[in-house]
Amino acid sequence: MGGLIKYRSRFIVWNGVFSSYSISLDRRRSETRLLHAAITKLKPPLLVCRSPSAPSSRARALSLRARSPPSKPSSSPRASPRTPPSSRISPGTSPPRRAPRRTPSARCSGSAPARAARTRSTPSSPTSPSPATPPPRSASSRSSPRAATPGGPTGTRSRPRSRRARGSAAATLYGACGECGDARRVFDEMAGRDVVSWTALVSAFVRGGRFVEALAVFGEMDVAPNEGTLASALVACGRLGAVRAGKAVHGWCLKRQRELELIVGNALLDMYVKCEKLHLARRVFDRLLVRDIVSWTVMISGLVHCRLPSEALELFNGMQTSGVKPDKVVLSTVLSACAxxxxxxxxRWVHEYIERKGIEWDVHVGTSLVDMYAKCGCLETSLSIFHKMPVKNVSSWNALINGFALHGHGREALVYFDRMVASGLPPNEVTFIIVLGACCHTGLVQEGLGLFNLMNNSYNLSPWEEHYGCMVDLLGRAGLIQEAYGLIKVMPMTPAVSTWGALLSACQAHGRVEFSQQILRHVHELESSGSGFYVLLSNLYALNDRWTDVKRVRGLLSEKGLWKEPGSSLIEVNGKTSEFVVGQTNHQDMDAICAVLFMLMKQIHLDAL
Structure with missing residues (x-):
């Protein structure tokens, strides 16, 4: 599901220039910097919050006229009719005190209406002087030229706060466009930083995929983080697999608040699921007081990802009981569990639910249905749904081709591979793993060799270790042991245990016991990190009749606490799924199963005669 918490950045540009501005990740650098320049060049008067009790247009005109430079005195002894009587200077009186000169920092700038708005901080009264002779400011007003208006919240917004808001918006803008360096530069140039500024920088690094830097910035914060900061930090921990750092953030949340907020809780779920700590994720999930569709989706997809499909279906049933309606993402995940x-x-119930509720099909829902029906053996239904899909991507074709390959229809798999290429959709690495596996199970050696060479020559795809493993298995099943061994020696990466195991199985099947001695020399050079190494080594010793070494290796396997997952098979009868494990003897219907198997073996024996 990869990506579960998605962010969209909305920037509000003041004075009604834009109501909102949505930024996508594929914007060009030039557009980003142009918008940043537009935000930076906004003058402080544009950020004034106008009071409901604004003066009339006549008062603003008088204020502007008072601020204009004095005109030359008239030759007539009469006063100008434009001059108010209260502003005339009578003989014997001292001239009015001139207002102190304003410093450049406190000087108004911008358009005329904006300068007039600044005069609201000194409302006129019946006993106050006229606008032509402003009263002297008190000591308090001189010390704080940016004092707010008596209107409180509706007064003038301070300039540092406005600059900080613009800096945070610019940092978020650069982060949404993937320009982490520019976001850091804007952040470093900010004089004052609040939690919004820090959150903008942390989320910018997270969106840019620089998760280590995001956690470093989170550790440098000198203010308390908010929900957005914690969610971004937890996303970084999940992507890095840093479960210890995620636990530290979790502990900080528990110390500050008893109950987890929904946003932080979902981020914790996602972090623990990505770190494959399902028991901790389930503990957080059970303690959430409120669960939304994101909470259920993260938990169900985590169980499916960690190969616990039965638990995922049980949790899906609990989701339905809770009253939360599943969406397309949850239904696609549940279909993967069914597959x-x-x-x-x-x-089939999920498919009927989609049809009954009128849920719109997209490429993910269609691909999940194709994959489910194909893996359950209903190839005709899978093919019918595939043809009904309006839009198909590489995953859709891979699901259909894989269905043919799983059931031994290698020729049909290659036919649909050719149709995929003819449709103009290039295959990816997973497609070639599927078609090489189809060739392997049906013995199409020449076709497999041609597809292996086609990867690099036509599509410029470098083979993975899985591709080499498929080719070794293909050549080994065909009895070409020496060719398979030669391919292993030219591999650009170290062969995995499974690759050597495929070659060993081919040696056993074709009676090449002497060749296993060469494999044994290479197997000793492998790192013994898992149980597969010891199982392979034990099989090699058994093939060479070295039973003492077999016993010693199996003892090492037990001492290290390693175990090999036994083979199993699943079958569904009357809507109930039953699992059978190799060596199992405690099934409730074991007597009936053995009786049916005996009848089948007898029928096979009679048909062979």
């Missing part, structure tokens, strides 16, 4: 279990009835 893993082979639960055809559950998958």
């Amino acid at each position: 893993s279990l082979g639960a055809l009835e559950s998958g």
Whole structure:
């Protein structure tokens, strides 16, 4: 699901220039800097919050006229008719005191209406002097030239706060466009920083994929983080797999507040799921007082990702009981769980639910349905849904081709591979793993060699270790042991245990016991990190009749606490899925199962005669 918490940046530009501005990740650098320049060049008068009790247009005109430079005295002894009587200077009186000169920092700038708005901080009264002779400011007013108007919240907004808001908006803007360096530069140039500024920088690094820098900035914060900061930090921890750092953030949240907020709780769920700590994720999920669709989606997808499809279906049933309606994302995840279990009835129920509720199909829902029906053996239904899909991507074609490959229809898989290429959609690495596996299970050696060479020559795709493993298995099944061994020696990466295991199985199948000695020398050079290494080594010793070494290796496997996951198979009967494990003897219907198997073996024996 990858990506579960999505952010859209909205920037409010003051004075009604724009109501909102949405930024997408593919914007060019030039557009970003032009918008930043536009925000930076906004003058402080544009940021004035106008009071409801604004003076009339006549008062603003008088204020502007009072601020204009004095005109030359008239030759007539009469006073100008434009001069108010209260402003005339009578003989014997001292001239009015001139207002102190304003400093450049406190000087008004901008348009005429904006300068007139600044005069609201000294409202006129019946006993106050006329606008032509402003009264002297008191000591308090001289010390704080940016004092707010008596209107309180409706007064003039301070200039540092406005600059900080513009800087935070610019940092968020650069982060949304992936320009982390420019976001850091804007942040460093800010004189004052609040939690919004820090959150903008942390989220910018997270959006840009620089998760280490995001956590470093989070550690440098000198203010208390908010929900957005914590969510961004937890996303970085999840992407890095830094479960210890995520636990530290979790502990900080528990110390500050008893109950987790929904946004932080969902971010914690996502972090623990990405770190594959499902028991901690389930603990957080159970303690959430309120769960939305995101909470259920993260938990269900985490169980499916960690190969626990049965638990995912149980949780989906609990989601329905809670009253939360599933969306397309949850239904696609549940269909993946049904495909893993082979639960055809559950998958059909989800399909009917989609049709009954009128949920719009997209490429993800269609691909999940194709994959579910194909893995459950309903190839005709899968093919029918595939043809009904209005839009198909690479994953859709891969799901259909994989369905043919799983059920041994290698030729049909290659046919639809050719149709995919003819449609103009280039295959990816997963597509070639699927078609090489189809060739392997049907013995199409020449076709497999041609596809392997086609990867690099036509599509410029470098083979993975899985591609080499498929080719080794393909050549080994065909009895070309020496060719498979030669391919392993020219691999650009270290062969995995599974690759050597495929070659060993080919040696056993074709009676090449002497060749296993060469494999044994290479296997000793591998790192013994998992149980697969010891199982392979034990099989090699058994193939060479070295039973003492077999016993020693199996003892090491037990001492290290490693175990090999046994083979299993799933079957659904009357809507109930049953799992059978190799060596299992405690099934409730074991007697009936053994009786049916005996009848089948007898029928096979009779058909062979």
